[in-house]
Amino acid sequence: MAKVTPELIRKLRELSGAGMLDCKQALEETDGDVDKAFTILREKGIAKAAKREGRETGQGLVEAYLHSTGDGLPAQVGVLVEERNVAQAKAEADGKPPQVIPKIVEGTVEQFLKQNCLLEQQYFREPKLTVQDLVKENISKLQENITIRRFARFNVREA
Numbered sequence: 001m002a003k004v005t006p007e008l009i010r011k012l013r014e015l016s017g018a019g020m021l022d023c024k025q026a027l028e029e030t031d032g033d034v035d036k037a038f039t040i041l042r043e044k045g046i047a048k049a050a051k052r053e054g055r056e057t058g059q060g061l062v063e064a065y066l067h068s069t070g071d072g073l074p075a076q077v078g079v080l081v082e083e084r085n086v087a088q089a090k091a092e093a094d095g096k097p098p099q100v101i102p103k104i105v106e107g108t109v110e111q112f113l114k115q116n117c118l119l120e121q122q123y124f125r126e127p128k129l130t131v132q133d134l135v136k137e138n139i140s141k142l143q144e145n146i147t148i149r150r151f152a153r154f155n156v157r158e159a
Helices: 006-016 020-029 034-044 085-093 101-116 131-142
Strands: 062-068 075-082 126-130
Touching: 006 020, 006 034, 020 034, 034 085, 085 101, 126 131
Parallel strands: none
Antiparallel strands: 062 075
């Protein structure tokens, strides 16, 4: 078993925002592997997402999928997915009944999409509408198709 040093505990605490004891236990469980320990903390729901907001993403697995409608045509749809395993493992660790785990996972993914996907977010001037609803409303008014290809997020408070 690898020796768990205070430096490893500090590094894991900075990544996860979890307490010292939780970090030490996770590192002992993984023989000092910080990446595996971080995954364990995420699965237990101890790692705080808010603490990591704004940091570079260096943990986890993200898969890309591009769908093309035909040979020689560029991809029409692209998706980035982080596997549902974390939400499922957390629900299982919390002792939820097996028949409700799929619903919990779907709810977690849906909440994530509402917070992180532009078209699912609330329109800031009229929170009853999503951005997608606003686009559809303008398509019907203008009688033209509207496609959002790129967007940039600006926050005047960030320096």
